[in-house]
Amino acid sequence: MDNRIITILKKHNIDSLFFIDVGAKDKLDFLEDLSTITNIVGFEPNPIELEILKEKYIQHNFKSLALIGNCLSDYEGEVSFNVTKHSSMSSLLETDLGNYQKHFGLYKNFDNWKSNIAIENVIKTSAVTLDNFIKDKNETIDYLKIDTQGSELKILHGAAKLLNEKRINILKVEVSTIAVYQNQVLFSDIDIYLRDKGYVLVDFITYRENYTPVLANSHDKNCHYAPCGDAIYVLDSEFLSNENKIKSGFLLLWLGYYSLGSYLLNTSGLSIEEQKVFTNHNFISFRKKIKQLIINLCPPMVLQWFKKR
16 A cells, blocks of 8 residues: 555545445455545345354454445335345345246246245344434444345435435445335436435446357357446536545545546546555455456357356
């Protein structure tokens, strides 16, 4: 980490970042280079996955870390959480197998997908709203990630006050174009809601894989492979203070949005030299570079073969 970045942040009265990861299964979403000044909260209602997270981060260098077993929603009280065979598909919502079958039933891997999304257990847990969870009326969330298998808009409704008061800077929200859960809202619903709150869509990152076998049967080609992805939003710059422009600009650089991140830094009051320290910083670790190099060099067919092993 370039120590000049910390120095510049402190010069502009920024001594910490606040991240919230909702649906934190497997790993927390955070900027590793600034972990020492990051206060992070992770929500994971699946007890097994929560314990795995606690074990994984038993040693950490965050400024502070809280791992919480509650669900976030649009109301507070007891809720039923549906645990699926593949735990990453677990949700507050029940699966919509009929719609799932309609859109994907003829694909080669459908039986495996259907098995993974099957509900194996229903547990009782407590739901809280993000508005009530954030007690400090001056607190701003710098980065909010939500990946909760269809209940994302409920969580955003439960953060209406924070959103109305422009106290969330950047959001990464899993969205879907096809409902695979009952009463699941789609990307368009979330997009309209956040745009109405003053947020700008930066990107929609789909999970689709570009590899498609040309010799397979037509129903095996998975032309509609991924109905979901991650939507990235940033609060419109007219609502951002200079301090929040610096933080959001730097985080957008981390996420890969160099032009927009640079624009925010350029309008934040930073000097040209200070801006260069941020824009010249390399966010990609050596390990990730090697991994990406292998992906770039390997033919798609070889990568697909490894993924199936």
